[in-house]
Amino acid sequence: MIYLDNAATSWPKPPEVLRAMSEFLELAGGNPGRSGHRLSVGAGRIVFGARQAVADLFNADDPSRVVFTLNATYALNLALRGLLRPGDRVVCSGIEHNAVMRPLRALERDGVQLTVVPCAPDGSLDPAELARAVLPGTRLVVLVHASNVTGTILPVGEAAAIAHAAGGLLLVDAAQTAGVLPVDVQALGIDLLAFTGHKGLLGPPGTGGLVIGQRVDTAELEPLARGGTGSQSQRQEQPDDLPDKYESGTPNGVGIAGLAASIRFLTERGVESIRAEETAAARALSEGLAEAPGVTVYGPADMERRTAVVSFTVAGRRVSEIGQRLDEEFDVLSRVGLHCAPAAHQTIGTFPEGTVRLAPGRFTTREEIRRTVEAVREIAKG
Amino acid sequence: MVAVFLFYTSSAAFQAERALKDAGLAVKLIPTPRQFSSDCGISLRLDWSEGERAQALLAERGVEHAGLHQM
Numbered sequence: 001m002i003y004l005d006n007a008a009t010s011w012p013k014p015p016e017v018l019r020a021m022s023e024f025l026e027l028a029g030g031n032p033g034r035s036g037h038r039l040s041v042g043a044g045r046i047v048f049g050a051r052q053a054v055a056d057l058f059n060a061d062d063p064s065r066v067v068f069t070l071n072a073t074y075a076l077n078l079a080l081r082g083l084l085r086p087g088d089r090v091v092c093s094g095i096e097h098n099a100v101m102r103p104l105r106a107l108e109r110d111g112v113q114l115t116v117v118p119c120a121p122d123g124s125l126d127p128a129e130l131a132r133a134v135l136p137g138t139r140l141v142v143l144v145h146a147s148n149v150t151g152t153i154l155p156v157g158e159a160a161a162i163a164h165a166a167g168g169l170l171l172v173d174a175a176q177t178a179g180v181l182p183v184d185v186q187a188l189g190i191d192l193l194a195f196t197g198h199k200g201l202l203g204p205p206g207t208g209g210l211v212i213g214q215r216v217d218t219a220e221l222e223p224l225a226r227g228g229t230g231s232q233s234q235r236q237e238q239p240d241d242l243p244d245k246y247e248s249g250t251p252n253g254v255g256i257a258g259l260a261a262s263i264r265f266l267t268e269r270g271v272e273s274i275r276a277e278e279t280a281a282a283r284a285l286s287e288g289l290a291e292a293p294g295v296t297v298y299g300p301a302d303m304e305r306r307t308a309v310v311s312f313t314v315a316g317r318r319v320s321e322i323g324q325r326l327d328e329e330f331d332v333l334s335r336v337g338l339h340c341a342p343a344a345h346q347t348i349g350t351f352p353e354g355t356v357r358l359a360p361g362r363f364t365t366r367e368e369i370r371r372t373v374e375a376v377r378e379i380a381k382g
Numbered sequence: 383m384v385a386v387f388l389f390y391t392s393s394a395a396f397q398a399e400r401a402l403k404d405a406g407l408a409v410k411l412i413p414t415p416r417q418f419s420s421d422c423g424i425s426l427r428l429d430w431s432e433g434e435r436a437q438a439l440l441a442e443r444g445v446e447h448a449g450l451h452q453m
Contacts (some may be wrong), residue, residue, distance in 0.1 A: 013451075033423070034424055036411070036425075045399070048396030048400070049396075231423070273427070
């Protein structure tokens with residue numbers, strides 16, 4: 001089987017991740033941060049270790065400003081719903097995922113003023129166009145770090161400067177880039193970074209979080225949920241201390257233990273060297289597909305400007321048929337359709353049919369890429 | 383005599399444990415003695431003689447605590 005759906009979730013996971021999760025349940029099964037006995041303390045230590053590992057990975061200076069959530073979607077909702085009030089201005093790109101667009105459209109109905117800046121057909125965003133849309137007083141700029149449809153990397157560093165000059169903040173959706181590209185929140189000026197654990201970070205599903213920068217006044221960021229935190233239990237009001245303000249209820253300790261192990265795995269190998277391997281795989285895939293008759297490959301031609309996500313269509317063929325034949329006849333697992341990102345498909349001109357998306361990962365081999373290109377050529381032939 | 387650091391969050395308690403252990407101090411996380419506070423369920427115990435050094439280390443690392451008590 002050739003697994004090329006790593007942009008949906010990475011597979012397989014490093015064996016260290018499975019081991020850490022099994023050990024957590026076997027040896028550290030207490031409720032982290034709730035009690036003073038050794039199982040609770042053991043579990044809490046693992047969760048804190050993961051918090052520190054996330055902070056180190058993204059070069060965030062304070063681990064208490066790393067908040068664990070169920071996934072990137074929850075983290076994005078926390079940032080958007082927690083920060084934006086009726087009358088606030090927010091600006092996003094034309095290739096956002098529905099994890100951003102749906103909360104924004106709902107907020108728009110509540111009186112938030114939304115501006116969507118169109119992207120070029122290859123998904124790229126011109127910083128000058130963004131700057132024109134970000135009027136003084138804009139509360140928030142929201143950008144996907146890289147498109148889940150075309151892999152196009154957006155200029156988040158420039159966007160941070162633009163947002164800050166207008167007196168606002170920058171929220172980055174790193175669902176496709178955490179563990180895939182080096183992300184330094186301080187160097188890039190990212191104020192809020194939403195990430196998921198189960199894609200490029202190679203951890204288990206049910207993990208993710210929001211990294212909150214020092215420019216964000218957390219008094220102005222409301223929690224999505226309130227409840228028990230194991231702290232200030234004498235009060236019936238939610239505590240203001242971080243990370244507890246945003247982490248009510250028992251956390252996904254077993255998942256977070258797996259995430260800590262996967263970040264260790266990534267850090268030991270180096271995100272940059274993994275990036276180089278994945279880029280080489282995506283280049284071979286993209287170039288091989290482009291030579292096949294009737295095939296259109298989307299996204300920037302320059303691999304340095306994109307992640308290892310390759311979307312394509314074949315003239316006259318339904319994407320669903322291509323995906324099914326890849327699976328059934330060639331043992332290649334892809335994802336077809338709109339990838340929860342209608343705005344991105346409208347931008348690249350593939351709405352409403354969508355594309356076939358191939359996403360190599362850390363464990364994809366060159367031989368698998370070669371066989372996949374052969375398979376698509378075979379299908380394109382007829 | 384022992385000293386006990388209290389915290390606002392368990393996250394800060396674990397951060398303090400790591401910072402002080404890294405500096406070679408003998409520390410132990412314990413259930414917060416009820417006579418002090420119920421802000422956070424766990425506290426950090428160490429020898430009273432090292433309290434001052436520990437406080438300085440935590441300040442240096444930016445780890446917030448809710449007070450150092452003698453027990």
